[in-house]
Amino acid sequence: MSERIAVIGAGAFGTALAAVMALEGRHPVTLVGRHPSLMNDLRDDRVHDAALPGVPLPDALQFTAEPDAVADASLVLFVMPSQAQGDAARHYGPYLSKDAVVVTCAKGIDRASGKLLTDVLEKELSAHPIAVLSGPGFAADIARGLPTAMAVAAADQAVAERLANALSGRTFRLYASTDRTGVQLGGALKNVLAIACGIVEGAGLGESARAALISRGLAEMSRLVEAMGGNADTVRGLSGLGDLVLTGTSHQSRNLRFGISLGRGEPASTGGPLVEGAFAASVAARLAKEFSVDLPIADAVAAIIDGSLGVQAAMERLMTRPITTE
Numbered sequence: 471m472s473e474r475i476a477v478i479g480a481g482a483f484g485t486a487l488a489a490v491m492a493l494e495g496r497h498p499v500t501l502v503g504r505h506p507s508l509m510n511d512l513r514d515d516r517v518h519d520a521a522l523p524g525v526p527l528p529d530a531l532q533f534t535a536e537p538d539a540v541a542d543a544s545l546v547l548f549v550m551p552s553q554a555q556g557d558a559a560r561h562y563g564p565y566l567s568k569d570a571v572v573v574t575c576a577k578g579i580d581r582a583s584g585k586l587l588t589d590v591l592e593k594e595l596s597a598h599p600i601a602v603l604s605g606p607g608f609a610a611d612i613a614r615g616l617p618t619a620m621a622v623a624a625a626d627q628a629v630a631e632r633l634a635n636a637l638s639g640r641t642f643r644l645y646a647s648t649d650r651t652g653v654q655l656g657g658a659l660k661n662v663l664a665i666a667c668g669i670v671e672g673a674g675l676g677e678s679a680r681a682a683l684i685s686r687g688l689a690e691m692s693r694l695v696e697a698m699g700g701n702a703d704t705v706r707g708l709s710g711l712g713d714l715v716l717t718g719t720s721h722q723s724r725n726l727r728f729g730i731s732l733g734r735g736e737p738a739s740t741g742g743p744l745v746e747g748a749f750a751a752s753v754a755a756r757l758a759k760e761f762s763v764d765l766p767i768a769d770a771v772a773a774i775i776d777g778s779l780g781v782q783a784a785m786e787r788l789m790t791r792p793i794t795t796e
């Protein structure tokens with residue numbers, strides 16, 4: 471099937487996805503940014519020094535700052551931070567072709583409403599199928615053509631498979647799913663748990679503690695996914711365990727690095743819009759109450775970030791919870 475791909479958001483991940491798909495050469499790909507001067511420079515220089523320094527961008531990739539460039543795209547990827555997805559949908563929505571499939575590629579939950587991003591986009595773009603792409607993969611690895619695999623989920627299996635086929639290539643492989651809730655919560659909660667892994671590292675609590683966090687963190691993810699109508703098994707896949715292993719252990723992860731600074735006792739702040747887990751922690755704590763599930767690690771991360779709990783006290787709280795079965 472012939473597709474036209476538009477990737478909105480000329481940051482690290484958007485540029486990497488657009489580059490790997492354009493390099494494949496199967497479908498025309500356009501990267502849509504907000505700043506005409508940046509898009510002109512990318513077209514001329516074929517390198518995005520700020521987002522992906524030293525990575526050459528393929529000749530086939532097109533660049534624009536004109537929002538109406540999305541009008542002929544059959545697949546449209548939204549690759550801006552979670553809290554900007556609603557604004558972007560309102561801005562670009564009027565230009566979308568009526569048949570376009572929209573894919574959110576952010577890893578987070580809307581802070582104001584507590585809604586999943588597919589729900590945020592569905593509200594703004596109700597005529598379009600809304601899918602989600604998530605899983606382990608740093609932008610720099612994807613753009614350099616290192617092997618990466620992620621999940622793409624749509625409510626309709628045929629749409630998920632169409633996306634997986636159209637967006638995959640020789641180095642970037644997508645697995646299709648119909649569990650949008652599981653795939654999204656896997657991506658959002660792994661950021662919270664990567665912060666927790668960073669806290670453990672920064673506070674010098676040891677690698678055994680990190681392994682325990684990854685394992686018990688996965689149990690937290692499963693509980694929330696199930697309570698919110700997803701499939702608990704989904705988080706044992708790429709978006710969930712896969713991404714948690716990557717970002718809970720790699721210093722490339724902004725969430726892990728933010729956690730390390732918290733663990734060292736540096737002042738808590740949100741760390742900026744790209745530390746997605748700093749926003750997701752408090753939303754997850756709210757959702758835990760709303761859905762009556764126990765998320766002790768996410769609760770502790772939220773409390774450390776808002777300054778109401780110290781790292782040592784958080785550890786004591788987690789270690790002295792009632793003994794239970796696994």
Ligand SMILES: NC(=O)C1=CN([C@@H]2O[C@H](COP(=O)(O)OP(=O)(O)OC[C@H]3O[C@@H](n4cnc5c(N)ncnc54)[C@H](OP(=O)(O)O)[C@@H]3O)[C@@H](O)[C@H]2O)C=CC1
Pocket residue numbers: 478479480481482483484504505521549550551552554555557558575576577578607608609610744746
């Ligand atoms: N970097 C990575 O390795 C990966 C990132 N992700 C996820 O992708 C998302 C984006 O991350 P990343 O690319 O790293 O972030 P960057 O900061 O590198 O890029 C974000 C981009 O979004 C643009 N943007 C912000 N608000 C809007 C808006 N309202 N409309 C249109 N564009 C907007 C920014 O434009 P401007 O510069 O004008 O502000 C910027 O180009 C995050 O949710 C992240 O978790 C997922 C997997 C890997």
Ligand SMILES: O=C(CO)COP(=O)(O)O
Pocket residue numbers: 577605606607608609661664713716717722723724725726744746
């Ligand atoms: O999600 C990512 C890779 O899969 C990127 O992680 P960070 O946002 O923590 O850098």
